[in-house]
Every structure is written in structure tokens, then in C-alpha cells.
Amino acid sequence: MNNMLRELYQETILDHNRHPHNYQHKPTGANRCAHGYNPICGDELTLYLTVENGVIEDLGFDGHGCAISIASASLMTEALKGKQVEEAEQLFNKMHELLTTEQSPANVSDVGKLKVLQGVRIYPMRVKCATLAWHTLQAALHQTDEPVTTE
Amino acid sequence: MNFHPMAETSFPVQQIRRDFPILDQMINGYPLAYLDNAASSQKPLAVISAIDHCYRHDYANVHRGIHALSERSTAAFEAARHKVQTFINAASEKEIIFVRGTTEAINLVAQSYARPLLQPGDEIIITAMEHHSNIVPWQLVCEQTGAKLKVVAINEVGELDMEQMISCLNDRSRLLALTHISNVLGTINPIVDIITLAHKHGIAVLVDGAQAVPHLTLDVQALDCDFYAFSGHKMYGPSGIGILYGKRELLEDMPPYHGGGQMIQTVSFEKSTYAELPHKFEAGTPHIAGAIGLGAAIDYLNEIGMQFIAAHEDRLLDYASEALAEIKGLRITGQAKAKSSIVSFVIDGIHPHDIATVLDQLGIAVRAGHHCAMPLIKYLGVIATTRASFALYNTTDEIDRLVQGLEKAKALLA
Numbered sequence: 001m002n003n004m005l006r007e008l009y010q011e012t013i014l015d016h017n018r019h020p021h022n023y024q025h026k027p028t029g030a031n032r033c034a035h036g037y038n039p040i041c042g043d044e045l046t047l048y049l050t051v052e053n054g055v056i057e058d059l060g061f062d063g064h065g066c067a068i069s070i071a072s073a074s075l076m077t078e079a080l081k082g083k084q085v086e087e088a089e090q091l092f093n094k095m096h097e098l099l100t101t102e103q104s105p106a107n108v109s110d111v112g113k114l115k116v117l118q119g120v121r122i123y124p125m126r127v128k129c130a131t132l133a134w135h136t137l138q139a140a141l142h143q144t145d146e147p148v149t150t151e
Numbered sequence: 152m153n154f155h156p157m158a159e160t161s162f163p164v165q166q167i168r169r170d171f172p173i174l175d176q177m178i179n180g181y182p183l184a185y186l187d188n189a190a191s192s193q194k195p196l197a198v199i200s201a202i203d204h205c206y207r208h209d210y211a212n213v214h215r216g217i218h219a220l221s222e223r224s225t226a227a228f229e230a231a232r233h234k235v236q237t238f239i240n241a242a243s244e245k246e247i248i249f250v251r252g253t254t255e256a257i258n259l260v261a262q263s264y265a266r267p268l269l270q271p272g273d274e275i276i277i278t279a280m281e282h283h284s285n286i287v288p289w290q291l292v293c294e295q296t297g298a299k300l301k302v303v304a305i306n307e308v309g310e311l312d313m314e315q316m317i318s319c320l321n322d323r324s325r326l327l328a329l330t331h332i333s334n335v336l337g338t339i340n341p342i343v344d345i346i347t348l349a350h351k352h353g354i355a356v357l358v359d360g361a362q363a364v365p366h367l368t369l370d371v372q373a374l375d376c377d378f379y380a381f382s383g384h385k386m387y388g389p390s391g392i393g394i395l396y397g398k399r400e401l402l403e404d405m406p407p408y409h410g411g412g413q414m415i416q417t418v419s420f421e422k423s424t425y426a427e428l429p430h431k432f433e434a435g436t437p438h439i440a441g442a443i444g445l446g447a448a449i450d451y452l453n454e455i456g457m458q459f460i461a462a463h464e465d466r467l468l469d470y471a472s473e474a475l476a477e478i479k480g481l482r483i484t485g486q487a488k489a490k491s492s493i494v495s496f497v498i499d500g501i502h503p504h505d506i507a508t509v510l511d512q513l514g515i516a517v518r519a520g521h522h523c524a525m526p527l528i529k530y531l532g533v534i535a536t537t538r539a540s541f542a543l544y545n546t547t548d549e550i551d552r553l554v555q556g557l558e559k560a561k562a563l564l565a
């Protein structure tokens with residue numbers, strides 16, 4: 001198999017796509033929710049969070065999309081469980097940098113397992129697949145009522 | 152290039168490929184297999200050279216200057232109109248309006264034909280397989296006038312539900328707008344029958360011919376359609392140029408769509424009078440080189456012969472349909488009896504975008520998504536499809552590579 005493809009579709013991504021974590025999981029007591037949509041490809045994502053005292057106690061998502069967007073949402077929910085909202089915001093910023101800047105940032109290890117997604121950077125049409133979950137997270141944390149889109 | 156009448160199997164596809172310089176390149180280490188022709192097709196040297204020649208030797212504004220270049224440009228521009236007229240067998244050059252593309256042609260009819268006609272409660276009829284460009288202009292005009300939009304359903308194989316079509320046509324119907332060939336399903340609609348039916352009820356018909364013109368021999372007089380819209384870029388011509396064909400008596404009665412230069416006879420601040428057809432609908436400086444390029448594309452198609460192109464594409468469609476059906480877990484969306492060389496499909500457990508990315512890595516260009524037909528995609532009960540669409544320069548080898556690529560995508564992602 002072509003190396004470029006392996007670089008994009010890392011084993012971890014394929015695993016999370018086949019068996020997404022926190023998928024179709026709506027935590028009891030969920031008090032934040034946002035809907036994300038990528039009009040270009042039709043990927044849709046609903047994110048539920050239970051936030052108490054500034055901590056993301058639990059979260060889950062629902063929806064459909066390509067392997068990149070499902071894996072990204074799965075990895076994100078896994079990474080954020082138990083994190084403080086502030087930490088989540090920091091991670092958002094780091095992921096944004098990781099996925100959208102041309103050069104790989106020096107401190108990629110900061111994002112841990114999430115770094116498997118960095119392969120999308122060279123596929124401009126696919127970056128939005130990876131960022132959809134993160135934009136939806138932002139909307140949920142800030143509780144904007146508008147559905148978020150990647151546009 | 153000089154083609155002779157050829158036997159079915161001797162379509163000179165390799166020779167034709169050499170007419171399209173863009174095809175001769177490597178993508179991600181593989182020869183390009185361009186299978187996204189329903190989105191836009193590539194351009195032969197004849198078209199590229201015609202545009203080049205226009206800008207190098209003949210370019211000036213049309214219908215204005217009293218000088219050599221303007222005369223040459225005008226002659227070439229009007230010659231292109233004449234080529235379009237002959238290509239679709241329109242009765243008069245006055246019925247050939249240069250527009251930007253199918254989208255603009257449909258908007259023009261919606262605003263200049265339908266809008267003045269529509270009363271609250273009147274009905275516009277479209278079908279479930281329309282491109283957004285044959286949905287949204289009608290929604291806009293319905294909002295403006297209080298008319299209603301009715302949608303004719305399709306059956307499981309992707310053909311129009313003719314019974315529903317018949318029951319939709321009534322004395323409130325003002326216009327039927329439908330596609331000749333579906334850009335997602337490939338279905339070729341029985342538009343002759345449909346137009347006859349609509350006319351029995353006194354309903355005008357607009358045909359969206361964006362997908363049909365590059366594949367079929369067209370005769371708008373035989374069809375008896377009232378309007379026919381198509382784009383240059385899907386028929387090997389430039390983008391930014393397209394055609395609205397309309398019956399002269401309808402066009403004569405319609406108000407202009409855009410106001411500006413070229414479309415007037417006299418202008419005063421009190422009142423302007425409009426130019427004759429077709430210029431009444433061509434406000435402003437047109438896409439001169441684009442029209443000339445479109446004319447060159449038509450010459451090119453005529454040289455090869457539309458019937459031979461259609462036969463070649465039919466063979467590709469049959470070959471692809473059989474080969475794809477062999478892939479486990481793959482379902483072709485759109486199995487109409489009359490079909491053009493467009494194959495949309497879904498594969499269990501793999502998202503079309505991932506399929507398209509894998510194929511791209513193997514040098515194969517396809518389209519993945521909703522193909523600007525979101526209502527249809529929803530109707531089909533899928534999220535998106537992958538679409539391979541074939542043109543006169545495609546080969547069965549390329550289809551073999553598509554099949555191998557899909558097997559790779561399955562191995563990687565399923």
C-alpha cells in the first residue's frame with residue numbers, strides 16, 4: 001500500500017473509525033450539546049457533554065462521516081474525558097495548529113495520541129473532516145445556539 | 152484529425168487521448184485516470200488553440216468597434232452561435248442565448264419567463280433527481296410569487312414515477328423543469344414523452360441538458376422543448392460559457408434578465424428599448440473567447456461524430472457496471488434501463504470521501520459527496536455516493552484500475 005495513504009490512515013485512525021469510542025453515547029445529565037455540519041461533504045456530528053464545576057465529566061457523540069472525522073471525534077472524546085474546560089480549550093488550540101499549519105509544530109507530543117491526525121495537513125480537502133469535532137466542541141463549550149459548520 | 156466512419160470496436164480512443172494534453176500526466180506516481188467528467192470534462196487541443204488564437208490574433212470587444220479586430224471577434228463569436236444552433240438543431244440563431252452556464256440559463260427562465268406569469272397557488276413541477284441549479288431558482292421564484300413547487304418522485308431503480316408525473320400536471324401547473332440526464336444516477340429521462348404530455352396540458356417545459364449535451368445527439372425541434380439549458384465546460388469547452396435555448400415566440404415575449412450594454416436599442420433616462428433577440432438577453436461584454444472555444448468544442452465533437460461517442464461511452468458504462476457489480480459490498484445507486492455513462496455507488500462501511508482519497512493516491516479522479524443534489528441523496532437513503540463518470544477519452548483499462556483501487560480501499564478501510 002502506498003506510503004502516503006498509510007501516513008494518512010494510520011492504524012489508530014482505522015481502529016477508531018471501525019470502533020469509535022463514546023459513539024452513540026449520550027451521557028446522563030448531559031448539559032451541553034452542539035451540532036456540527038460540514039456542508040461540503042455532509043458530515044454531521046452531535047456532541048454531548050456533562051460539564052460540572054468546570055470539568056468535563058463525560059461526553060459522547062453521534063452522527064456520520066468519513067474515517068477521518070469519525071476517528072477525530074472518537075479520539076477527541078477519549079482525550080477530553082475528565083479534563084478541565086480550560087485544558088480542553090488549550091487542546092483545541094494545539095489541535096488547530098497541528099491540523100492547519102504547514103509545518104508540524106515542534107511540540108506535537110503535547111497532544112499525545114491525537115498526533116496521529118497530523119497526516120491530514122497535506123490534504124487541504126480533508127482538514128475540515130478532522131477539525132469538525134473540535135469546532136463542535138468549541139460551540140458546545142461556549143453554548144452558541146447556532147449549529148456550527150466548518151465554513 | 153480526420154475520422155472515417157468506424158466500426159463499433161474501432162473507436163480511436165488512443166488517438167483521441169492525444170488530443171487532450173492534460174491526460175498525459177502522472178498523479179501521485181500513476182498515470183492520471185480522469186473519471187470525473189460529469190463535474191467537468193477536459194479540453195482538446197482544438198479548444199485550447201481556438202482560445203489561444205482568439206487572444207493572440209483576433210481579440211476585441213464584439214458588436215461595438217468599427218475596426219478590424221472587433222469585426223473579426225464579432226464574426227467568430229457569431230459563428231460560434233451558429234455552430235451551437237446547428238449542433239442542437241434550433242430553428243434560428245435568435246434562439247441561442249449565450250449565458251455563463253446551465254445555472255444562469257435556468258435562473259434566466261425562472262425570472263424572465265416564470266416570474267411574470269406566476270400567480271399565488273400556481274405550480275412549478277420539478278423532479279426528485281434535480282441538481283441544485285434546477286431546484287433553487289424555482290424556490291426563489293415561488294417565494295417571490297406565492298407559487299408552489301411540486302416534486303415528482305423516482306422509483307427504486309432511479310427512474311421517474313410517470314404515474315405521479317401525470318397526476319401532478321393540472322390546470323395550476325405553469326412550468327415543468329426537469330433534467331435530461333441525472334448527474335447522480337445517470338438516468339436518461341424519457342423527455343420526448345414527458346414534453347408531449349406536458350404540452351397536452353399547455354405546460355411549458357425546461358430541460359436541464361447539462362449532462363446530456365456531451366453524450367447524445369440533440370434536436371431541440373424534434374424534442375419540442377420550450378427551453379433547453381447547458382454548459383460549455385461539460386462538453387469539452389471552456390467554463391464560464393453556456394447556452395439557453397428557448398423557442399423564439401417565448402423569448403420574444405420575455406422581459407430582459409439583466410440590464411446593461413449590448414441588450415439595448417436606445418437608452419434615455421425616461422425609457423430604454425431593448426435589442427432584438429438574442430442580444431436582449433446578453434447584457435454586458437460576453438465571454439467572447441469562451442463562446443469561440445465552445446464553437447471549437449462543437450466542431451471537435453462533430454468531427455468524431457456524436458453517435459460514435461455515445462456508442463463508446465455505452466460500452467464503457469456496460470463494462471463498468473459489470474465490473475463494479477463484482478465487488479462485494481458495492482451497490483450501484485441508479486439502475487435505470489436507459490442510462491448514460493455515470494455510475495454512482497456506495498460500499499458498505501466505507502465513506503465515499505475515504506474512497507476518493509484512496510483513488511486519488513492511485514491517480515484516479517472521481518467525485519465523492521452529494522453532487523449538488525442533496526434532496527436526491529437523502530431520497531436514496533445514503534449520506535453520499537462515489538461517482539465515476541466516463542467521457543469519450545476514457546478506456547476500459549482505466550475502469551480496471553478503478554476496480555483495483557476500490558479493492559485496495561476496501562482492504563485498507565473496511
Ligand SMILES: Cc1ncc(COP(=O)(O)O)c(C=O)c1O
Binds near residue numbers: 255284332359
Ligand atoms: C444536471 C446538472 N444540472 C446543472 C448543472 C449546473 O451546471 P453549471 O454549474 O455549469 O451551471 C450541473 C453541473 O454540475 C448538472 O450536472
